[in-house]
Amino acid sequence: MSGRVLSREFYERDPAEVARELLGKILVRRLDDVSLKGVIVETEAYYGQDDPASRAYKGRKKFNELMFKDVGKTFIYMVHGNWLLNIVAHPKDEVGAVLIRALEPLEGVEIMMKNRGIRNIYSLTNGPGKLTKALAITKDLNGIDVTERISKIQIIENIDYGFEIQDSYRINVKKDLPIKLRFFIKGNKFVSRLENPRL
């Protein structure tokens, strides 16, 4: 089955499970006249107050309240001058989100190259800050619903082409949890790095 928008229930589960299952799905950025598309090839799960690397670690604040609320919405914030795209995901009454870390470009590659100012396809969307720039995603799109049919960002089913999932510790986090919460498609050329150096 392909082309269908992922349901809200999809996101109402443990963030690590959602992060794992988002691999291979298609992220769609709908502009006025075209759509930019890419296959999600790398993700990371973040939890709530028990996770020192999470935006929600120090409790509910205005800027992070989305992580406490509706699953299936975007949660976008800035780190070191880069916008990072997360999807809110957690079981009922819990807290969490999944960071989209890398895409394999599918459609609208020319526009992505223009947005990024480079021509190398392997550097186009192989990092969380890179893909938001390529897809023209900024704070303006914070809190929008990715499960709606007419959303500027949506995530849809892909054909099942079969791949292996590899995991590692999260990248560049100061204080990580003792569990592996980064997931990526094994052997894919568009992940940000093949292994975590701090492994």
Add this chain to the structure above:
DNA sequence: AGGAAGATCTACT
């Protein structure tokens, strides 16, 4: 006002 933040780019050993 100051500093931290889940990153990126460039220029090298």
Add this chain to the structure above:
DNA sequence: GTAGATCTTCCTA
């Protein structure tokens, strides 16, 4: 592969 400069918000004092 790693090191250092720089990036822009939002939080905390």
